[in-house]
Structure formats: C-alpha cells, structure tokens
Amino acid sequence: xxxxxxxxxxxxxxxVALLLAQAHxxxxxxxxxxxxxxxxxxxxxxxxxxxxxxAGITAPIAAGADGPLQRSAEFAADIHGDSGLDGVxxxxxxxxxxxxxxxDLIVELVMTHEPGEITLVPTGPLTNIALAVRREPRxxxxxxxxxxxxxAAHLGNLTPVAEFNIAFDPEAAAEVFEAGWRVxxxxxxxxHQALATPEVAERITAVGxxxxxxxxxxxxxxxxRYSDVQGFDSPPVHDPVAVAIVIDEExxxxxxxxxxxxxxxxxxxEHTTGMTVVDLxxxxxxxxPTAVALGxxxxxxxxxxxxAVR
Ligand SMILES: Nc1ccc([C@@H]2N[C@H](CO)[C@@H](O)[C@H]2O)cc1
Ligand SMILES: [Ca+2]
Numbered sequence: 472x473x474x475x476x477x478x479x480x481x482x483x484x485x486x487v488a489l490l491l492a493q494a495h496x497x498x499x500x501x502x503x504x505x506x507x508x509x510x511x512x513x514x515x516x517x518x519x520x521x522x523x524x525x526a527g528i529t530a531p532i533a534a535g536a537d538g539p540l541q542r543s544a545e546f547a548a549d550i551h552g553d554s555g556l557d558g559v560x561x562x563x564x565x566x567x568x569x570x571x572x573x574x575d576l577i578v579e580l581v582m583t584h585e586p587g588e589i590t591l592v593p594t595g596p597l598t599n600i601a602l603a604v605r606r607e608p609r610x611x612x613x614x615x616x617x618x619x620x621x622x623a624a625h626l627g628n629l630t631p632v633a634e635f636n637i638a639f640d641p642e643a644a645a646e647v648f649e650a651g652w653r654v655x656x657x658x659x660x661x662x663h664q665a666l667a668t669p670e671v672a673e674r675i676t677a678v679g680x681x682x683x684x685x686x687x688x689x690x691x692x693x694x695x696r697y698s699d700v701q702g703f704d705s706p707p708v709h710d711p712v713a714v715a716i717v718i719d720e721e722x723x724x725x726x727x728x729x730x731x732x733x734x735x736x737x738x739x740x741e742h743t744t745g746m747t748v749v750d751l752x753x754x755x756x757x758x759x760p761t762a763v764a765l766g767x768x769x770x771x772x773x774x775x776x777x778x779a780v781r
Pocket of ligand 1: 480482484485509548550593595620628634635636645709711
C-alpha cells in the first residue's frame with residue numbers, strides 16, 4: 472500500500488477523504504495533519520479528531536498552521552458552517568491530539584522513512600506543506616509526490632478564477648507548486664465531476680450502519696449549502712478525489728485523466744490572486760513535474776466511497 476500523510480481542514484468533503492483513506496487497502500494512512508482553511512484551526516482540529524474516532528483512525532493527528540503565511544484568514548463558513556462540519560453529529564473524540572506540531576510531524580515522518588516512500592495528500596490550504604519545505608528543503612527530493620485537491624484550470628469557486636484552498640494562502644501554494652517535486656493537482660475541473668447525486672446518496676445509505684448514516688447526513692447538509700450558496704443540484708465532493716487518484720495509481724490507473732502541464736500560482740494579480748495558471752496549450756513543452764487531473768470515472772469513484780463506508 473501507498474503510505475500517505477493527509478493534510479486537511481475538515482470540512483465535509485475532507486471527512487469523506489479521511490474515511491476513504493482509512494478504509495481502502497491500497498492506502499496506508501501514516502498521519503492526519505490539520506490546517507486552518509474551511510474554519511479556524513481549533514475547529515478543524517476538533518472535527519478531525521471526531522472523524523478519526525468514527526473512522527477508527529489510529530494514526531497520529533497533529534494540528535499545524537492557524538492561518539496563511541502572510542495574509543489574514545478568510546474561512547469558508549458559508550459552505551461548512553460555523554463549526555466547519557455543520558449538520559452532522561460527530562462522536563466524542565476518543566483519540567487524543569498528537570503533541571507535535573503538524574509541520575514537525577510531516578518533516579519527521581518523511582525524514583525517517585526511505586526516500587520516495589511517502590506521498591503527501593493535502594486537501595486544504597497549503598500552509599503546512601510550505602512551512603515543512605521551508606523547515607526541511609530535503610523534503611522535496613524525499614517525498615514521492617504531492618497529490619493535492621486545489622486550484623482549477625478554468626473556473627474558480629472563491630473568485631472567478633481562484634479556488635478556495637489556493638486563494639486562502641497563495642504564497643504557500645506558489646512555494647509548493649514551484650518546489651520542483653511531482654505535484655498532481657486535483658482541481659475543480661475534475662472535482663466538479665464528483666457530484667453526490669440522489670442516486671449516489673441512496674447507494675451509500677443502502678450500506679446501513681453508523682458510517683452510512685454519518686455520510687448520508689453529511690451529503691444532505693453539504694448538498695443543502697452547496698445548493699443555497701452556489702446553486703448546484705448535487706454537491707461536488709472535492710477532497711476524496713485526491714485520495715482516489717493515489718488509489719488509481721496504486722491499482723494500475725485508467726480511471727482518472729491526467730495531463731502534464733506547467734502550473735503557476737498568481738500571488739500579485741488585482742483580479743487574479745490565487746489563480747492556478749495551467750498551461751494546457753498543446754504545443755507547449757511539457758517536461759515539467761506538475762500535472763492536472765481533467766477527467767474522472769465518477770461511477771468508479773463513488774464505488775470507492777461506498778466501499779469505504781461499507
Ligand atoms: N465553497 C467552498 C469553499 C471551500 C471548500 C473547501 N475547499 C476545497 C474546494 O474549493 C475543498 O478542499 C473543500 O474542503 C469547498 C467549497
Ligand atoms: Ca478541504
């Protein structure tokens with residue numbers, strides 16, 4: 472199995488990513504690290520501990536950055552609510568927070584494993600990841616790859632051109648994309664194909680049991696907010712797509728369409744800050760370590776999530 476560290480800001484869809492990462496045999500979840508994004512650090516950390524309890528995650532859970540490198544934090548309360556996980560009941564946490572800071576834990580795990588063993592899977596702002604590389608630049612050559620949920624080659628969600636995770640901390644994102652390691656970007660282009668339709672919800676509910684109930688409530692609440700705020704009939708469940716890409720790589724591929732392309736992060740634009748500028752021009756030389764996911768076998772994807780619930 473592929474060893475991963477899941478860096479997240481739970482977040483309804485982060486919760487699905489955590490359940491999938493914990494359940495799938497092709498993934499070994501080494502640690503969960505929390506970062507401010509959808510909500511404040513204390514709130515997303517509290518949510519991570521509750522989800523870990525429900526999911527039976529025994530890997531260390533550590534809290535990291537409480538805000539962007541330079542800018543002030545703007546949480547996504549409109550979609551995730553004041554708690555960061557509104558509308559779902561979490562069990563009282565039976566797992567304790569690791570005493571180490573998330574950034575130290577990421578550095579320690581990568582530097583004590585063999586080069587190429589660990590994959591970083593960020594599903595929130597990239598503040599922890601940028602801080603880890605600043606603390607230990609050798610991370611760039613030791614990490615196998617970064618498979619992140621964030622960015623967009625076309626339309627944004629926070630702004631016309633910027634996706635929330637990148638726009639929350641554009642400076643951190645720029646450092647991560649420019650570091651020189653392999654980065655696979657699961658942006659809105661692909662995650663907007665991961666829609667939790669009524670058929671998907673029924674498939675998950677039919678599994679039965681506490682995890683199915685949790686997921687059913689989560690999808691219903693997340694769907695209500697996505698409908699109210701962004702007018703979606705069914706909510707795009709972004710974060711587990713990054714985990715699914717790692718699973719697909721482990722199982723031989725074929726379910727996600729990836730395209731190697733130069734990706735630059737705008738940090739200074741008056742109208743474009745937070746934009747991931749993805750160069751899809753076919754004649755452009757593409758021997759770069761960055762790639763963007765453009766297509767998803769949605770039925771396969773939802774099969775993974777349903778099996779994770781089961
Ligand atoms: N409107 C909205 C804002 C933020 C997010 C969170 N940011 C990413 C999608 O932009 C995901 O990681 C998700 O957790 C989702 C919707
Ligand atoms: Ca997230």
